[in-house]
Amino acid sequence: MPGTAAEADRVGDLVAAADLATPMAIRVAATIRVADWIHAGRQDVPSLVEATDTDPRALELLLNHLVTVGVLVREASGYGLSTLGEGLRSDHPSGLRHRFDLNGSGHSALGVTELLHTVQTGGSAYLHRFGHSFYDKCAADRDFADSFHAMMSRTHGSATQQVASEFDWGALNTVADIGGGDGTLMIELLQAHPTLRGTIVDMAAAVEAARENLRVAGLEKRAEAVEASFFEEVPPGFGGYILSSVLPDWPDTDATRILRTCARAAAPHGRVFVLKPADQSEGDPGGTAQALRLYALQGGRERSAAELEKLAAAAGLRMGTVTNIGDRSVVELRPLANQPTA
Known part of the structure; x- marks a missing residue:
């Protein structure tokens, strides 16, 4: 157990950095287009459940967590989009919704959950999880390929x-x-x-x-x-x-x-x-994360x-x-x- 408040804070930071709930919550929200529906005026839980075809309790837990991490805000009418949450709209120039969509190109990120396989063997985490390469998936699934190309064009x-x-x-x-x-x-x-x-x-x-x-x-x-x-x-x-x-x-x-x-x-x-x-100079966090991701996936x-x-x-x-x-x-x-x- 940590002995000081400072040590406890550092442990808490490490737990937060390793937690998978927040990144998955954001990706699920992108996949079911939560930001699009809220922008369209569906701001309370029943309206969002109807629009997204989801479980009411699970969706409410998801929305509440997104408020906690600053993606959504609470409003009198239900939930609203923070400045951060606006980035999950389909029409946002960043293209992040397409990038995170688990039914589209964003599903490739799930391969990173097999990072242990890559570190132990040097093999592809994506191939290990799904049994085929990313580009085999693109060749076989037109909708998936369209999602990938839309993400690339918006990202760049x-x-x-x-x-x-x-x-x-x-x-x-x-x-x-x-x-x-x-x-x-x-x-x-x-x-x-x-x-x-x-x-x-x-x-x-x-x-x-x-x-x-x-x-x-x-x-x-x-x-x-x-x-x-x-x-x-x-x-x-x-x-x-x-x-x-x-x-x-x-x-x-x-x-x-x-x-x-x-x-x-x-x-x-x-x-x-x-x-x-x-x-880029060495030590850039975005650069090191991308390097790890590229190697693990492909x-x-x-x-x-x-x-x-x-x-x-x-x-x-x-x-x-x-x-x-x-x-x-x-x-x-x-x-x-x-x-x-x-």
Whole structure:
């Protein structure tokens, strides 16, 4: 037992940090759209039970805890949203509701509960829990894939706009967005650079969504979406090949394979561009949590520019310029004269 008040506080802090009730309560609230329903005027327990199709007692306990942790507030009419809770609305620009939705892409976070497996074996916590990889799930479940791509586009929305407008993509004439998802980045690129043409390369479910988004944006004559595996072959001859938020999902061997595929397609005159977070100083809590999460779920990690340079060399690419735009970096890689074939 702690001997002093200060020691008791430290023990309490550790208990709070390890507790799973609060993060799960927030994720459940996001999944059943509590913030959306409260914003729509359903503020008391009976109204919310009807809207969310939940158990009255369990829902009330959930709402009460969300008040305690500052996500909700009590009002005369029932429950209201705090400034923090507003972030769980579906229309919030942060995209957090999509990120936390346990019926969508947010379900991947449950893999972290198998972190012990990763620490003991180095294997994927996600695979250990669910019996399939994250991208196998995306390929098999269109709704899940749509949720994932919606989360990605909202999470990186402002950064995507900035990178699209502040880098001279138009000078490349043509770009291929490898693993381009639902086309969010490509649409921003084409709107910012009127002479640019492009192709989105991804799995079937993403390609369908990308084609529809290009059509809605009126850009289907300047871009197309094609199904292909970035481990095997991507369309050749583009001025630039973009990898945005792709490589962190894969271990070094697979990341090198992806870079090698792009290097072969880009040779001899094209370039490969990796869009990544700007290098951070060590000890950043958000950075260390993300590093642990990526490795546990998929065996991947964010890489510094120096680490990326090593992978690139093994894939037949040499380092070019690194352009920092906001909190993102555009890393340019150029094919070597002699491309490795395996």
